[in-house]
Amino acid sequence: MKLIDSILTQAAGIAAVRRDIHAHPELCFEEVRTADLVAAKLTEWGIPVHRGLGTTGVVGIVHGRDGGQSGRAIGLRADIDALPMTEFNTFAHASTHPGKMHACGHDGHTAMLLAAAQHLAQHRNFDGTVYLIFQPAEEGGGGAREMIKDGLFTQFDMEAVFGMHNWPGMDVGKFAVSAGPVMASSNEFKIVITGKGGHAAMPHMGTDPVPVACQIVQGFQTILTRNKKPVEAGVISVTMIHAGEATNVIPDSCEIQGTVRTFTFETLDLIERRMREIAEGVSAAFGATCAFEFERNYPPTINTPYEADFCRRVMADIVGPDNAIAQEPTMGAEDFSFMLQEKPGAYCFIANGFGAHRGQYEGGGHDAGPCTLHNPHYDFNDDLIPLGATYWVRLAEQWLAHQPPADRPMPQGAGK
Missing domain, CATH: 3.30.70.360 (Alpha-Beta Plaits)
Incomplete structure (x- = not known):
C-alpha cells in the first residue's frame, strides 16, 4: 500500500478533528459548526474559502504550482451532515446531541478530504486547481442540488467531479468503482x-x-x-x-x-x-x-466510463490491482447523482472493514452491534483517513497531469 508520508504523519490530528465532528453532529442545512470548523482548518492551511452555497456549503480552492493559470480544474466532494437518529455508542466521541448521529460516516468523509487538503496546500504538486467541495444535506435534503442551484459549477468551473463513500463489510485496503449506474434513484x-x-x-x-x-x-x-x-x-x-x-x-x-x-x-x-x-x-x-x-x-448515480476507469487505475497504483475491485450497484441512493448529471465523474466506495476498529477506544463503549451504515452502533474507521486522503491527492495530481479525451462520454445534463 503506497500511502503518502506527510498524510500519515498528520493523520492523528485529522482523526481528532473527525471525532470532534462525530461528537457534534448536525442535520441537513444546519451544519453551521461543522462548516465553521472546516473553513477554519482550510484557512489555517492557507486555502481560500467560499461559503454559503447550499446554505452551509464550503468550497476550498487550492491552486497548484502554476497558480491555477493552466485553467484546468477538478472537484473533490465530501458530505458533512448527520442523521436524525440516536447513537448507542458510549465512547468518548459519541454524539453529544440527542437524536443526532454521524451513522453514515460523513464525519470520516470530511476528515479524508481535509487530510488531502492539508497535503495539497503544503505541496501543490500539480498544475491547475483543486476545488474541495464540502457539501451539506446529503441525507434527504438534496444539498448537492442546492449547491448547484447556487452556482457551484458556474462559479467554479471544473472538468470532472468525484465523490467517495465508506463501505462497511469490505476489508480495509480495498476500493470499488465501476462505470454506469452504481446507486439507485x-x-x-x-x-x-x-x-x-x-x-x-x-x-x-x-x-x-x-x-x-x-x-x-x-x-x-x-x-x-x-x-x-x-x-x-x-x-x-x-x-x-x-x-x-x-x-x-x-x-x-x-x-x-x-x-x-x-x-x-x-x-x-x-x-x-x-x-x-x-x-x-x-x-x-x-x-x-x-x-x-x-x-x-x-436520480440514479451514474459514473461516466472514462472517469471510473481513471479512478480504478489510481486506486490500483495505491493498493494494487487486486484491491481495486468492481463496484456492486446498490439500491441505496446518493445526491452526488445531481453533480454527475452536470459533470463527468465517478463515485467510489472505500472499504470501512467489519467493525473491529471500534475496539481500539479506551474503555470500549461501542457495544456489540453491527458496524453497518445507518446503524446506532456505527463508527467510521479512522484507519481509512490516510488511505482515502492519499487517493484524493493522487487522483487530483494525476488528473491534472493528463488531458482527458475531448470525445469521452458526457452525462446527459452536461452543458445545459
Whole structure:
C-alpha cells in the first residue's frame, strides 16, 4: 500500500478533528459548526474559502504550482451532515446531541478530504486547481442540488467531479468503482384511498378502503414481474399502511406510502405510470376514489466510463490491482447523482472493514452491534483517513497531469 508520508504523519490530528465532528453532529442545512470548523482548518492551511452555497456549503480552492493559470480544474466532494437518529455508542466521541448521529460516516468523509487538503496546500504538486467541495444535506435534503442551484459549477468551473463513500463489510485496503449506474434513484409515493365508512357489522352499507389497499399493494408487484423487463432492476416497497381507529368501525380512508428505486429513468417512468393506473383502476373497480402522489427525490448515480476507469487505475497504483475491485450497484441512493448529471465523474466506495476498529477506544463503549451504515452502533474507521486522503491527492495530481479525451462520454445534463 503506497500511502503518502506527510498524510500519515498528520493523520492523528485529522482523526481528532473527525471525532470532534462525530461528537457534534448536525442535520441537513444546519451544519453551521461543522462548516465553521472546516473553513477554519482550510484557512489555517492557507486555502481560500467560499461559503454559503447550499446554505452551509464550503468550497476550498487550492491552486497548484502554476497558480491555477493552466485553467484546468477538478472537484473533490465530501458530505458533512448527520442523521436524525440516536447513537448507542458510549465512547468518548459519541454524539453529544440527542437524536443526532454521524451513522453514515460523513464525519470520516470530511476528515479524508481535509487530510488531502492539508497535503495539497503544503505541496501543490500539480498544475491547475483543486476545488474541495464540502457539501451539506446529503441525507434527504438534496444539498448537492442546492449547491448547484447556487452556482457551484458556474462559479467554479471544473472538468470532472468525484465523490467517495465508506463501505462497511469490505476489508480495509480495498476500493470499488465501476462505470454506469452504481446507486439507485430514490422516490416516494403516497396514496389515499377514500371509501365510505360505517359499522364493521354492516360492511354492505359502506365502501371499505382496506381491501382496496390490499389489492393495490398486491397489484404493484406485478409491475416488477410482468411489466418491467426482467433484466432491469427496480424495487417497490410499501412501508406504511394507515387506516382506522376502532375495531368495530370501517374507516373512511386508507393511506399507503413507500419508496421506489431504479437505476434508469425509463424504468422509473414505467413504474410510476403503472402504479398510478393500478391504484386508480382498482379503487374505481371497488367504488372508491384514489389520490395518487409520486415524488422523485434523487436520480440514479451514474459514473461516466472514462472517469471510473481513471479512478480504478489510481486506486490500483495505491493498493494494487487486486484491491481495486468492481463496484456492486446498490439500491441505496446518493445526491452526488445531481453533480454527475452536470459533470463527468465517478463515485467510489472505500472499504470501512467489519467493525473491529471500534475496539481500539479506551474503555470500549461501542457495544456489540453491527458496524453497518445507518446503524446506532456505527463508527467510521479512522484507519481509512490516510488511505482515502492519499487517493484524493493522487487522483487530483494525476488528473491534472493528463488531458482527458475531448470525445469521452458526457452525462446527459452536461452543458445545459
